[in-house]
Amino acid sequence: MPYKHYWTAYGILFLIGWIHRDISSGNVLFYNGRGILGDLEYAKKFDLSVGGHSDPRTGTPFFMAVELQTGSHIYRPHIDLALGRPSTREPSLAVVRHNFQHDVESFFWILLWVSVARIPGGRATATVPFEMSDPNVFNTRRQIMMGQGGIFDKILAGLSEDIREDLSDTLLTMQWALEGSYDGRKYAFEAMETYAPVYGFFRRQLTTLANNVPPGRVPLQ
Numbered sequence: 001m002p003y004k005h006y007w008t009a010y011g012i013l014f015l016i017g018w019i020h021r022d023i024s025s026g027n028v029l030f031y032n033g034r035g036i037l038g039d040l041e042y043a044k045k046f047d048l049s050v051g052g053h054s055d056p057r058t059g060t061p062f063f064m065a066v067e068l069q070t071g072s073h074i075y076r077p078h079i080d081l082a083l084g085r086p087s088t089r090e091p092s093l094a095v096v097r098h099n100f101q102h103d104v105e106s107f108f109w110i111l112l113w114v115s116v117a118r119i120p121g122g123r124a125t126a127t128v129p130f131e132m133s134d135p136n137v138f139n140t141r142r143q144i145m146m147g148q149g150g151i152f153d154k155i156l157a158g159l160s161e162d163i164r165e166d167l168s169d170t171l172l173t174m175q176w177a178l179e180g181s182y183d184g185r186k187y188a189f190e191a192m193e194t195y196a197p198v199y200g201f202f203r204r205q206l207t208t209l210a211n212n213v214p215p216g217r218v219p220l221q
Contacts, residue, residue, distance in 0.1 A: 003206040005035030006107070014100060014199060017192075019046045021098050023106035024060035025113065048097055048190050062130055063109040065102035066142045067182075072096065074146060074182040100195040101181055104202055108174050112155075115167050121160035129155060146179055166212045170205050177201045 006028050013020060020027075021042040029036040042059075059068065067074055073096060109129075116127050129145060132138045145152050152175055156168040181198040188194060 003035070003107075003111075004210055006037050007203055007206055009035075009037035010103065010107075011199070011203070013043070013103075014195070017046050018043055019098055019100055020103050022059050023103050023110070024063040025110055026060065028110065046100065059106065061132065061135075061138075062113060063106045065105040066139075066146045067096045068098060068102055070096075070139050070143060073187075074143075074179065075186055077186075097189065099189050100192075101178070101185075101198055104195075104198055105178055107202065108171075108178060111174075112171055115159055115163065115171065116155070119160045119163055121162055123158035127158075146175065163213065166209065170209050174202065174205060 010020065010023075020037070020040070021044065022039060023037075027037065027039040029038050059065075061069065113130060116122055117130060129141060145155070152172060156164070156171060159167055177198055181194070185191065185194040
């Protein structure tokens with residue numbers, strides 16, 4: 001898949017301060033040798049001062065960021081033993097509002113989905129993150145995956161042997177970067193400078209992956 005084209009398109013949205021809000025496999029298109037990021041129906045300017053404490057959930061469940069799926073923040077304040085309370089207090093009535101990293105995370109889930117569901121030869125255990133027979137189990141499993149690398153390692157072990165070496169490190173470091181970025185941002189959701197590093201990291205990882213896995217090397221099903 002021509003991720004560099006999709007990533008360039010999303011980079012333009014990021015630079016003008018817009019979020020897509022529905023990045024999914026059905027909205028990353030391929031036409032005449034180029035990737036196209038489509039369906040801007042739900043795209044809007046990123047402005048947390050607009051909309052109060054409501055932000056209607058948009059997106060495709062398979063590829064939706066964990067925070068949007070669960071309605072809770074990944075970051076949890078650490079307990080300051082000297083103070084006897086969390087080191088950072090959660091803003092009152094803090095609700096999950098769609099931000100730039102949620103779009104970035106959707107690209108991560110798309111890449112994982114392609115890796116486990118579209119590349120033949122993988123083990124059935126690898127598709128566990130995309131089983132939705134029970135929405136509560138689905139959400140809990142995604143939360144655990146985003147916070148515990150050991151469990152994610154087991155998912156990656158089920159990838160097709162043809163691609164496992166190239167994809168495992170990329171996907172695992174992306175998962176670490178997402179978790180670290182959520183943790184580092186804390187509750188400063190409006191701070192644009194906190195989103196640039198994770199965007200840049202993903203761009204470098206996808207560029208490396210594209211160089212290591214050229215088009216046609218791995219058949220898709």
